[in-house]
Amino acid sequence: MFFPPLLPLLHSDPPARLAPPSPLAPLRSDVAVKFGSNSGFLGGEIREKMDSMTQSAQISSSQGFADGQNSAAKESKLSVKDLIHWRDPKKSGVVFGLSLLMLLSLAAFSVISVASYLLLALLIVTISFRIYKSVLQAVQKSNDGHPFKMLINKDVSIPPETFRKHVDASLTYINRGLKQMSRLFLVEDLVDSLKLAVVMWLLTYVGAVFNGITLLILADILLFAVPPVYEKNKTQIDQYIDVVRTQVNATVAKLQEKLPGAVKRSKTE
16 A cells, blocks of 8 residues: 555655765865956966067067168178278279270270260160070070069169268268368468478379379379388388388478477377
8 A cells, every 4th residue: 555655655766876076176166266366367478478578579679670780781882992902802802904995995995985885885785685585486486574673663863861871971071171272372381281282283293194004093093002012011111101100391491490480289289
């Protein structure tokens, strides 16, 4: 009589066993809460570090670019010195030969004729090369395009900053030269003005023998001949220069003492 009510209990599924609570559960929940609350702060720190690293990389790259420009500027400044000292004989020989040929051409012909012949020769070379590349492309049926396309697309304009920089540099030298000329011609120092008069008097004899182009040719030869000779015999040449300088200074001092009303220079000057 009491068995039917007990049958469902006997045939029902046993109750699921509850897992014992883990001792690490509170710790995990605390870490999750703290990480969730500080995720914005950590993300901000990471972003700040990334920004700082990006800025440092940009600064280093800009410094490297500036160093490259400075080194290139130094190399360009030293190129003239290397040419006249024949550091690279091929380059120095080419520059010396072309400059001497130009001056000799100017000595034989007028400036207009020399400029016209140079431009005509350049045009003949470029036109011949253009025709040759066009015929070659037609035979090979290629689409290479204009042979001077890269040079045509290249920007050859002078930047305003570069132009202003060179103008400012030249203006400094011009102002210095004008000040020096005014000082000499207005006889601020009598001895210096007399020196200039002697130099101009000697140049009248030089001009009677040589013209301007001849002097430029001689200057070009001396420019490429004197530096290597001086570099090889620097000690002996310096001794002779010191002897000549001492004699000139002694002569100038005697002349200054004999001049009436001449202002004697101090040793510091």
